[in-house]
Structures are given as C-alpha cells and as structure tokens.
Amino acid sequence: MVTIHNLGFPRIGKKRELKFALENYWAGKISRTELVEKGRAIRAENWALQAEQGVELLPVGDFAWYDHVLTTSMLVGAIPERHHQGCDDANLDTLFRVARGRAPTGCTCAASEMTKWFNTNYHYIVPELSINQAFKLGWQELFEQVNEAQQLGYKVKPVLIGPVTYLYLAKCAGEEFNKLTLLDSLLNVYQQILAKLAEQNIEWVQIDEPILALEIDDSYRAALNTSLSKLSGQGVKILLASYFGSVANYYQDIASYPVEGIHFDCVTGESDIEKLDVLLRDEQILSLGVINGRNIWRADLEAIYQQVSTVAKKRGDCLWIAPSCSLLHTPVDLEQEEKLDSEMRSWLAFARQKGTELSLLKKALSTDDSTAIADYSAPINARKNSPRVNRLDVQARVATLAETDGQRNNPFPIRNLKQASVLQLPLLPTTTIGSFPQTQSIRAARRAFKAGELEEATYHAKMKAEIRDAVLAQEALGLDVLVHGEAERNDMVEYFGELLDGFACTQLGWVQSYGSRCVKPPIIWGDVTRSRPMTIEWTVFAQSLTKKKIKGMLTGPITLLFWSFIREDVDKHVIANQIALTLRDEVVDLQNAGIEIIQIDEPAFREGMPLKASQWSSYLDWAAYTFRVSASGVKDETQIHTHMCYSEFNGIIEAIADLDADVITIETSRSNMALLGAFESFDYPNQIGPGVYDIHTPNVPDIGWIKGLIHKAAEKIPVTRLWVNPDCGLKTRGWEETRAALDNMVTATKELRAELSRSD
Structure with missing residues (x-):
C-alpha cells in the first residue's frame, strides 16, 4: 500500500510563536530554558498536525532555530573561530552569533554571510570552511528531537542536508581551494550521525541533495556517488531526496546509487516519473513529490491520479507519495483564514491541507475509486474559466506591448549628464534603501486600522507623523537623498498586493524568510491591474517636508511576482508584464507629482532564475524587459534606481546591465565587497551603491570599517559612479542603532570626500 511521508513542515508555528520567542530571547525577556521549551511545543504541534492529516512517516530535523543549513554546520562542528568566544561546546548562543x-551572552563579532536557498525567498547562513577544516560530531539536537518524537509515539524519518550539497553551498574562508577535498572528512561525521540514528532504532533517513536540480560538473557527480556509497550500510535505509527541478541530467547516476529509496519533485519534473520508475530496482522506494510544496493552490487530484495510478499499481508498497519539497515555503493552516471569501478559500491549500490531499490521493490509489478526488478537484478546475480571474482589458493591454516599451528615451551617458545637472548631488551621495524602523506605535496603529478601531483619517495622520519624523531624522543625519521611510507599508510586497486588483492577502499566511523574519506573500489569483495610485500621497507629503530629494519607492515586477504565491494557469512572464504595466503607471504618476528619483526594488531578480544555467537566457531576457517596461515611461532627467540583495551576480552581470537602471544598490558588506568582482570584470557602465554595512545584525559598524569598504569598492568602480548606502532596508532595526549606524556612514563618507579633495 502507498505510504504518505513529508519532507519538512513550517517551523515558525501557526501564529509565528517561534518568531516571538526568538526575539524575546534576544531581547533578554525570556530565558534560554523558556526558548527551548517553546521550540519543543512547536515541534510537538507540528508532528500532531501532520499525523492528524494522515502523514505516516514524519520528518525530524526540519526544525531550526535560524535556518537548517546553519543547523547542519552546528551538527558537523563547522563553526568559524570568531564565533566560538573561547568555548569549545557549541550551544544556542553560538548559533545566534x-x-x-551577537547573542544574549558573549561578545559581538561579524555575522556569517547570508544568501538565498536555491531559487526560493528563504535565506541560509553560508558555511565558512577553511582548507584544513576539521569536522566533528557537534550539536546533539537532532538526536534529542528524534527522541522527543519517538516518545510521543510517532514513526519518524530524520532529515539531513546531504554532504555534497552542503559543500557546494559553502564558501572558502581565506584562500580559495577545492571544497570537495573536505568530503572524506565530512563523510566520517555523517557516518557517525547515521550510526547514532541507527542506535535510536531509526529505519529511514532522508538525505537531501537538491544540487541534483542543477547542472553540476563531473567532480560533484562523482562526489555524490562517493558520498552515497560511503553512507550506505550504516544501519539505516537512505531516502535520497532532490527537489526544485527535474533530475533528467542524472538518470543513470541515480539508478546506480546504492540507496534504498529516491524522492524527486514531480511538480517541476513530471517527465521524470516514467523514466525513474523503469530505472529503479523493483525493491527500491520510489517517492513521488506530487503535491506542490512551494505554492498554495488546491491540487488537481484527478490529474495527479491519472499521472501516477499506473506506477502505483506496478510498485505497490514501494511507492511513497509526498509534497514536492519541504512545506517550509507555505503557510501552516488555511483554517485560520477568516476574511478570504468562500470561493477564494476553495482554491487554496496550505501545509496542513496538503496532508489531507495526500490522504485523499492515497485512498483513491488504494481503492481505484476517484469520486472523492473528483469532488475535491472541482473548485480548482472551475477557476480556470472564471470571469473573475480573466480580464480581457488587462490581457489586451499586455498584447500590445512592443520592444520600444522597454526602452528609455536616451542611453545612460546622456541621461546621466541631464540628471547630474538637475539633481546636483555631491561625490559619493548617501542614501538608504527605503524603509526605516517599524516601531511598535506604527504596528499598533496599523493593527487598529485593520481591525476597524481607527478611522482612516486618523490612521493617515499617524502615518504622516511617522514620515515627518523619518524625514527630519535623515536631514539631521546629513543624508543626501532621503526616503519617506515606508511607515504605511507592512511589507514591500504585501503592501502592493493589498492595492492591486488580481492579488489577495491573507491574515496568517506567514512563511519564514530567515531567522525570526517572516513574510506574508500575497496571492496572485487573477489578471493584475491598478485601480488607483498607490504611493503618491505618502511620497509627495514627504517631499513637501524637505528641500532635499525624496526617493519614490516601489517594489519591482519580478519581485512582486516571485515573492507572491503565483497563479499557475498563466506563464510567469505574462503575469510579470501585467504587473510591469501597473508599475509603469505609478512611476509616471510619481514623476508628474515632482518626484525626480524613483527606486524600483528587484531583490528577487536573481532568485527567479531557473536553476539550470542552460535555461537562464530566456528568463533573463523577459525579466529584464519587464523591469524596463516598468521604468521606461519617464523622461531622461528622472533617475531610476533599483536594489538587489543577497544575490550572486557572476554569470548574470550582462542582464543586470540590461535593466538599464541609472543606479543599482546591492548587498556587499557581508561578503566584504567580494560581490563587486562581477561588476569590475564586466565594466558595469552605470552608477552603483555597494552596501557598506549589514542591516541584518544589530551591530553598529565603525567609521573605519565603512571607509575601508568604500575604498575596496573604489578599487573596482570609479568613485564618481559610487553611492554610499546600507545593504538593505532598515525596517527590522531599532531607531537607536539605525541612527548610530547611519551617523557613522555619513561621517565616513564626509571624511572620504575631504581626503579625495585634498588628493586632487
């Protein structure tokens, strides 16, 4: 009989209990013991929610205090020396450092680099490995959590990031070297882990190697074979799991792996089913990831049944079904959503509901009775032809788009001269990325307004008071280009999702971005358009408060697309063009209202790329065009900025240039300006603001550090084309540290200007 299992479950809790516990611990409001107990309670609830929906083999090890890659580093003893703080035994405070x-105990030090987990909006802490890295069995939490689940009576499957993927994602600390030279040492620790799990009577261990969704070279292919050979025979059965893409490049490799089971992502690799069914041995488990683990649409179980019923009959007990990947990327429970209308709710399924879908599918496969799944699939099938979803006016406007709609009036050198004349900015102009601290008073006012306890006029007055404070603070600090601070915005994507037709927003549809940072992605359910201006009132008000330039702030079409839950019945580039046209209207409105600098943020530009490099070109062409459509309705004198964070630019730098933004701001502080290498080798033609301090840590950068980073940037980019800014928005920081950090940033810039003028 078919077995239902899960690759992972959201770890934040139904109401973000983990977020609040972490932040209270960091603030010294609760003890470490209280934090640990809260984690235990969340795990117990997660296991119960999955078991209640019919999941038979529950994941353990999917819970993490910050992110699961960092948890793996703790498990294998790969902690940078600066974070040990003189203590050999790693603990929670080590992880937080x-x-x-920084942690509640111990000194501050530079945080490790953070970047995106494959092509998701989830972030992980990049492992730092040295050429003589000594791995050892470290943190014991995995084994403790296995024991927790077993004591609650659950049959569990521990989840580990595979050693080859772990090395692939790591960075070299210091000199560059071949990270695969560390594989044997790392495998020794993995063997110890598997042996300890065998002692706990674990039958199955899930080893995730999502690099199989990439196009990897022969050395990594060989490493996968070596790794799985050495990890077999350790007293447990191995389920090798890949996700996020087809494994078609590696069919023969997979068939030769000495593992007891294979899981792959049928949502992105539907064509893999038949091929792998033939290649795998009859006694091997074939696990089909048939339910989309990264989106929230109700599954068409009828279609999935037709897709897998033949394989199910053939493989019998050797067929497992699961979501395509960990459910980390979806909200916890649709039942919490009280404000979505009944039709909208009938189209959706969150993490808990995906277990129900698997149970319905298992029953149909076991009985050959598809009545229940036909009833379940009816709403999502009816949606395809809904006039509510499909708007002919929007579709007609997109159909008229031409290449010229993605072109500015003149090339950058001409625009640059005109902008310099109009804007009159100093050398190394200082600015911020857009948002300022979201204080408790801001959040309280927003909650009261949404609950109907605050009249709209009163709410707007409160937000304008916050904007006034932000503008005055920036003037006092001496920044050159100011922002309104985004007090009125709950989130850079959700805010626009609330205002655009074709989007819907949830009450508790939270997903984890990193650590305690959670976002509530809106749902793109229909054709997208704008019924009214979205940012004009706030931006124009801010400009009225100052003689300095206020920068209009918009979220770009690619980020609005990929940081939302995307409809699946229309091609992504079509949706992006719909969004771009709405933003184009907003950009023109801002310009016509007197705003001369407009930033269109695109932090998701890199993560939207297909994982396979051979598919990049097509995506980059339409994504860059979409951005240009949003930005190209303005005159030459209007300066267009964009912002990208935690992205690798090597290999796509030409596409970044193809955006044709007048100024791009990027994250470079955690990488110590290493990310600027791509801009140097390509000779990036436009202006650039490399982030000079990391806003994701509460540490305040000192003046010397900032000056050093600007000097490094000036070695790669002419100083006349450099801006100075933090690496990202400041909404998660407090005002005290924000003022201190920006004061140091402005002071460092002024000192450098003076030094440069003397050298002239």
Whole structure:
C-alpha cells in the first residue's frame, strides 16, 4: 500500500510563536530554558498536525532555530573561530552569533554571510570552511528531537542536508581551494550521525541533495556517488531526496546509487516519473513529490491520479507519495483564514491541507475509486474559466506591448549628464534603501486600522507623523537623498498586493524568510491591474517636508511576482508584464507629482532564475524587459534606481546591465565587497551603491570599517559612479542603532570626500 511521508513542515508555528520567542530571547525577556521549551511545543504541534492529516512517516530535523543549513554546520562542528568566544561546546548562543553577530551572552563579532536557498525567498547562513577544516560530531539536537518524537509515539524519518550539497553551498574562508577535498572528512561525521540514528532504532533517513536540480560538473557527480556509497550500510535505509527541478541530467547516476529509496519533485519534473520508475530496482522506494510544496493552490487530484495510478499499481508498497519539497515555503493552516471569501478559500491549500490531499490521493490509489478526488478537484478546475480571474482589458493591454516599451528615451551617458545637472548631488551621495524602523506605535496603529478601531483619517495622520519624523531624522543625519521611510507599508510586497486588483492577502499566511523574519506573500489569483495610485500621497507629503530629494519607492515586477504565491494557469512572464504595466503607471504618476528619483526594488531578480544555467537566457531576457517596461515611461532627467540583495551576480552581470537602471544598490558588506568582482570584470557602465554595512545584525559598524569598504569598492568602480548606502532596508532595526549606524556612514563618507579633495 502507498505510504504518505513529508519532507519538512513550517517551523515558525501557526501564529509565528517561534518568531516571538526568538526575539524575546534576544531581547533578554525570556530565558534560554523558556526558548527551548517553546521550540519543543512547536515541534510537538507540528508532528500532531501532520499525523492528524494522515502523514505516516514524519520528518525530524526540519526544525531550526535560524535556518537548517546553519543547523547542519552546528551538527558537523563547522563553526568559524570568531564565533566560538573561547568555548569549545557549541550551544544556542553560538548559533545566534554566527547568524546575527551577537547573542544574549558573549561578545559581538561579524555575522556569517547570508544568501538565498536555491531559487526560493528563504535565506541560509553560508558555511565558512577553511582548507584544513576539521569536522566533528557537534550539536546533539537532532538526536534529542528524534527522541522527543519517538516518545510521543510517532514513526519518524530524520532529515539531513546531504554532504555534497552542503559543500557546494559553502564558501572558502581565506584562500580559495577545492571544497570537495573536505568530503572524506565530512563523510566520517555523517557516518557517525547515521550510526547514532541507527542506535535510536531509526529505519529511514532522508538525505537531501537538491544540487541534483542543477547542472553540476563531473567532480560533484562523482562526489555524490562517493558520498552515497560511503553512507550506505550504516544501519539505516537512505531516502535520497532532490527537489526544485527535474533530475533528467542524472538518470543513470541515480539508478546506480546504492540507496534504498529516491524522492524527486514531480511538480517541476513530471517527465521524470516514467523514466525513474523503469530505472529503479523493483525493491527500491520510489517517492513521488506530487503535491506542490512551494505554492498554495488546491491540487488537481484527478490529474495527479491519472499521472501516477499506473506506477502505483506496478510498485505497490514501494511507492511513497509526498509534497514536492519541504512545506517550509507555505503557510501552516488555511483554517485560520477568516476574511478570504468562500470561493477564494476553495482554491487554496496550505501545509496542513496538503496532508489531507495526500490522504485523499492515497485512498483513491488504494481503492481505484476517484469520486472523492473528483469532488475535491472541482473548485480548482472551475477557476480556470472564471470571469473573475480573466480580464480581457488587462490581457489586451499586455498584447500590445512592443520592444520600444522597454526602452528609455536616451542611453545612460546622456541621461546621466541631464540628471547630474538637475539633481546636483555631491561625490559619493548617501542614501538608504527605503524603509526605516517599524516601531511598535506604527504596528499598533496599523493593527487598529485593520481591525476597524481607527478611522482612516486618523490612521493617515499617524502615518504622516511617522514620515515627518523619518524625514527630519535623515536631514539631521546629513543624508543626501532621503526616503519617506515606508511607515504605511507592512511589507514591500504585501503592501502592493493589498492595492492591486488580481492579488489577495491573507491574515496568517506567514512563511519564514530567515531567522525570526517572516513574510506574508500575497496571492496572485487573477489578471493584475491598478485601480488607483498607490504611493503618491505618502511620497509627495514627504517631499513637501524637505528641500532635499525624496526617493519614490516601489517594489519591482519580478519581485512582486516571485515573492507572491503565483497563479499557475498563466506563464510567469505574462503575469510579470501585467504587473510591469501597473508599475509603469505609478512611476509616471510619481514623476508628474515632482518626484525626480524613483527606486524600483528587484531583490528577487536573481532568485527567479531557473536553476539550470542552460535555461537562464530566456528568463533573463523577459525579466529584464519587464523591469524596463516598468521604468521606461519617464523622461531622461528622472533617475531610476533599483536594489538587489543577497544575490550572486557572476554569470548574470550582462542582464543586470540590461535593466538599464541609472543606479543599482546591492548587498556587499557581508561578503566584504567580494560581490563587486562581477561588476569590475564586466565594466558595469552605470552608477552603483555597494552596501557598506549589514542591516541584518544589530551591530553598529565603525567609521573605519565603512571607509575601508568604500575604498575596496573604489578599487573596482570609479568613485564618481559610487553611492554610499546600507545593504538593505532598515525596517527590522531599532531607531537607536539605525541612527548610530547611519551617523557613522555619513561621517565616513564626509571624511572620504575631504581626503579625495585634498588628493586632487
């Protein structure tokens, strides 16, 4: 009979209990014991929610205090020396120092680098490995959590990031070297882990190697074979799991792996089912990831049944079904959503509901009775032809788009001269990325307004008071280009999702971005358009308060697309063009209202790329065009900025240039300006603001550090084309540290200007 299992479950809790516990611990409001107990309670609830929906083999090890890659580093003893603080035994505070550069106990230090987990909006802390890295069995939490689940009576499957993927994602600390030279040492620790799990009577261990969704070279292919050979025979059965893409490049490799089971992502690799069914041995488990683990649409179980019923009959007990990947990327429970209308709710399924879908599918496969799944699939099938979803006016406007709609009036050198004349900015102009601290008073006012306890006029007055404070603070600090601070915005994507037709927003549809940072992605359910201006009132008000330039702030079309839950019945580039046209209207409105600098943020530009490099070109062409459509309705004198964070630019730098933004701001502080290498080798033609301090840590950068980073940037980019800014928005920081950090940033810039003028 088919077995239902899960690769992972959201770890934040139904109401973000983990977020609040972490932040209270960091603030010294609760003890470490209280934090640990809260984690235990969340895990117990997660296991119960999954078991109640019919999941038979529950994941353990999917829970993490910050992120699961950092948890793996703790498990294998790969902690940078600066984070040990003189203590050999790693603990929770060690983990937080690595992630944040600070913990409630111990000194501050530079946090480790953070970047995106494959092509998701989830972030992980990048492992730092030295050429003589000594791995050892470290943190014991995995084994403790296995024991927790077993004591509650659950049959569990521990989850580990595979050693080859772990090395692939790591960075070299210091000199560059071949990270695969560390594989044997790392495998020794993995063997110890598997042996300890065998002692706990674990039958199955899930080893995740999502690099199989990439196009990897022969050395990593060989490493996978070596790794799985050495990890077999350790007293447990191995389920090798890949996700996020087809494994078609590696069919023969997979068939030769000495593992007891294979899981792959049928949502992105539907064509893999038949091929792997033939290649795998009859006694091997074939696990089909048939339910989309990264989106929230109700599954068409009828279609999935037709897709897998033949394989199910053939493989019998050797067929497992599961979501395509960990459910980390979806909200916990649709039942909490009280404000979505009944039709909208009938189209959706969150993490808990995906277990129900698997149970319905298992029953149909076991009985050959598809009545229940036909009833379940009816709403999502009816949606395809809904006039509510499909708007002919929007579709007609997109159909008229031409290449010229993605072109500015003149090339950058001409625009640059005109902008310099109009804007009159100093050398190394200083600015911020857009948001300022979201204080408790801001959040309280927003909650009261949404609950109907605050009249709209009163709410707007409160937000304008916050904007006034932000503008005055920036003037006092001496920044050159100011922002309104985004007090009125709950989130850079959700805010626009609330205002655009074709989007819907949830009450508790939270997903984890990193650590305690959670976002509530809106749902793109229909054709997208704008019924009214979205940012004009706030931006124009801010400009009225100052003689300095206020920068209009918009979220770009690619980020609005990929940081939302995307409809699946229309191609992504079509949706992006719909969004771009709405933003184009907003950009023109801002310009016509007197705003001369407009930033269109695109932090998701890199993560939207296909994982396979051979598919990049097509995506980059339409994504860059979409951005240009949003930005190209303005005159030459209007300066267009964009912002990208935690992205690798090597290999796509030409596409970044193809955006044709007048100024791009990027994250470079955690990488110590290493990310600027791509801009240097390509000779990036436009202006650039490399982030000079890391806003994801509460540490305040000193003036010397900032000056050093600007000097490094000036070695790669002419100083006349450099801006000075933090690496990202400041909404998660407090005002005290924000003022201190920006004061140092402005002071460092002024000192450098003076030094440069003397050298002239």
